[in-house]
Amino acid sequence: xxxxxxxVPFLVWLAAGTVIPFAMILYYxxxxxxxxxxxxxxxxxxxxxxxxxxxxxxxxxxxxTVICLLLAFPLAMILKDSNLGRRGFIIFIFILPMWMNFLxxxxxxxxxLEKGGIFNTVLAHLHLPALTIINTPAAVVLGMVYDFLPFxxxxxxxxxxxxxxxxxEAAYDLGAGKSTVLRRxxxxxxxxxxASGITMVFVPSLTTFVISNILGGxxxxxxxxxxxxxxxxxxxxxxxxxxSLVMMLFIIVSMAALNALDKNGEGNFI
Amino acid sequence: MKKIxxxxxxxxILLFLYLPILTLMVFSFNESKSMFRWTGVSLKWYxxxxxxxxxxxxxxxxxxxxLVSAAVATVIGTLASxxxxxxxxxTQNFIMGLNNIPLLNADIVTGISxxxxxxAFGFYLNWGTVLLAHITFSIPYVILSVMPKLKQVGPxxxxxxxDLGASPAYAFxxxxxxxxRSGIVTGFLLxxxxxxxxxxxxxxxxxxxxxxxxxLIYSQVKVGIRPTLFALSTVIFxxxxxxxxxxxxxxxxGAEEDDFFYEVAQx
Numbered sequence: 001x002x003x004x005x006x007x008v009p010f011l012v013w014l015a016a017g018t019v020i021p022f023a024m025i026l027y028y029x030x031x032x033x034x035x036x037x038x039x040x041x042x043x044x045x046x047x048x049x050x051x052x053x054x055x056x057x058x059x060x061x062x063x064x065t066v067i068c069l070l071l072a073f074p075l076a077m078i079l080k081d082s083n084l085g086r087r088g089f090i091i092f093i094f095i096l097p098m099w100m101n102f103l104x105x106x107x108x109x110x111x112x113l114e115k116g117g118i119f120n121t122v123l124a125h126l127h128l129p130a131l132t133i134i135n136t137p138a139a140v141v142l143g144m145v146y147d148f149l150p151f152x153x154x155x156x157x158x159x160x161x162x163x164x165x166x167x168x169e170a171a172y173d174l175g176a177g178k179s180t181v182l183r184r185x186x187x188x189x190x191x192x193x194x195a196s197g198i199t200m201v202f203v204p205s206l207t208t209f210v211i212s213n214i215l216g217g218x219x220x221x222x223x224x225x226x227x228x229x230x231x232x233x234x235x236x237x238x239x240x241x242x243x244s245l246v247m248m249l250f251i252i253v254s255m256a257a258l259n260a261l262d263k264n265g266e267g268n269f270i
Numbered sequence: 271m272k273k274i275x276x277x278x279x280x281x282x283i284l285l286f287l288y289l290p291i292l293t294l295m296v297f298s299f300n301e302s303k304s305m306f307r308w309t310g311v312s313l314k315w316y317x318x319x320x321x322x323x324x325x326x327x328x329x330x331x332x333x334x335x336x337l338v339s340a341a342v343a344t345v346i347g348t349l350a351s352x353x354x355x356x357x358x359x360x361t362q363n364f365i366m367g368l369n370n371i372p373l374l375n376a377d378i379v380t381g382i383s384x385x386x387x388x389x390a391f392g393f394y395l396n397w398g399t400v401l402l403a404h405i406t407f408s409i410p411y412v413i414l415s416v417m418p419k420l421k422q423v424g425p426x427x428x429x430x431x432x433d434l435g436a437s438p439a440y441a442f443x444x445x446x447x448x449x450x451r452s453g454i455v456t457g458f459l460l461x462x463x464x465x466x467x468x469x470x471x472x473x474x475x476x477x478x479x480x481x482x483x484x485x486l487i488y489s490q491v492k493v494g495i496r497p498t499l500f501a502l503s504t505v506i507f508x509x510x511x512x513x514x515x516x517x518x519x520x521x522x523x524g525a526e527e528d529d530f531f532y533e534v535a536q537x
Binding site (some may be wrong): 002003004005006009010011013014016017018019021024025028060071074075078081082087088092093094096097099100101102103104105107108109110111112115118126140146148149203205206207208209214215224227228231237240241244247251255 | 276279280281284286288289291292294297340346347349350352353354355356357365367368369371372374375376377378379380382383384385386390402403405406409413442456463467469470474483484487488491492497499502503506507510514518
């Protein structure tokens with residue numbers, strides 16, 4: 001018996017669970033309710049409501065990815081240098097919240113930011129004016145940053161831990177200042193980590209409907225919310241599939257761009 | 271000066287990460303139903319949680335699906351790794367490309383595509399369809415954990431065992447499996463975690479009848495948060511803390527679980 005046959009159950013599963021479902025989306029996205037071919041479901045992205053949702057999704061995903069990167073990079077540098085206890089333990093503390101149920105973590109911010117919630121009670125005690133953050137795009141960005149920050153910290157930290165300390169020491173010996181070491185060594189050598197961190201924050205932020213639903217109070221429409229509604233409440237699967245295809249295109253483009261960045265980064269180093 | 275700055279930075283990030291969770295935990299002990307008034311310490315919401323039949327069945331569904339899907343995915347994925355490595359390089363690359371689709375794709379697309387398929391083929395959406403969906407997104411993780419180990423081991427010891435008179439099945443069971451055990455364990459744990467944590471795919475494939483912990487939270491958040499959810503948060507956090515602390519302490523001795531931490535986080 002050839003070993004190849006071991007893969008048969010998997011291949012069947014791959015066909016049934018990945019290939020056919022993808023074909024289904026393609027089919028629904030390119031046909032109308034009667035089953036006739038149409039591009040309307042794809043072109044529907046140009047309708048103001050859908051286009052705006054996609055635009056807002058891209059904007060919020062971009063903002064939260066940048067914030068995550070700005071928070072995570074210094075953190076990873078500090079963790080790399082730190083001798084705070086054992087190496088495994090300190091990083092463990094920073095990724096522990098990731099194992100907490102994602103919905104509970106998002107819900108926590110709803111509880112905190114609610115009108116008359118803890119956040120505003122604290123502000124009132126400090127004699128500061130109340131801030132309405134809940135149900136605004138700011139709350140959604142906050143939720144994205146909170147939920148996905150560990151996904152940015154870990155890959156950057158891993159990439160930095162792979163940098164040989166002797167390279168950094170050699171740079172200092174050769175007269176490089178701190179900023180030169182950061183610019184010429186730490187940053188370029190952690191680009192593979194940064195690239196995978198960006199993917200892991202940007203893609204879920206771009207496609208989420210949960211965070212915008214919980215922290216946007218049903219008033220913030222991201223492309224994920226539109227698609228989800230087409231499949232649940234409005235039951236227009238064709239439109240939902242068409243818009244998903246458009247969304248996938250944006251995911252593929254952004255990932256291809258990041259892959260190129262990753263390769264360039266390694267190329268520069270060599 | 272620099273030291274103060276870095277400490278302040280670390281503390282601020284830790285507060286940002288943990289304050290929301292701590293808030294939920296504190297309010298789980300509040301006697302009042304209102305989040306805005308503290309009327310005294312009580313365990314009432316914990317009692318109510320354990321009497322809530324919806325909550326209990328959601329917990330049961332979550333763990334039964336996670337356990338079965340991780341087990342099935344581990345078997346299929348391990349066998350698949352062996353089979354794929356026996357194929358020609360070109361075929362390997364093609365199959366691995368397909369295998370990566372669910373890993374890279376957005377959850378929402380995986381969810382709706384599976385939902386469309388289940389409905390098109392006349393499946394009734396229930397516990398079983400959620401299970402099938404979870405197996406589907408778990409297999410790639412198993413393959414990605416087992417395949418590198420298998421490559422590392424190489425065919426030599428398997429062939430040696432057969433030269434010494436072992437049947438292929440015996441050689442596989444006694445020689446190959448022990449050598450790739452750490453990859454298999456990692457794959458299983460990854461699948462289990464992914465399944466417990468999943469909301470989006472479950473949301474689209476569950477139908478109306480069943481809830482997992484995640485879908486129950488989602489529906490309750492939409493109609494109004496009850497303090498039983500705070501009690502649930504506390505219980506989940508404490509369990510996660512205990513399990514991961516044990517795993518972390520254990521991983522000091524071997525690097526296996528360490529890999530697991532990073533791989534889970536790498537998605």
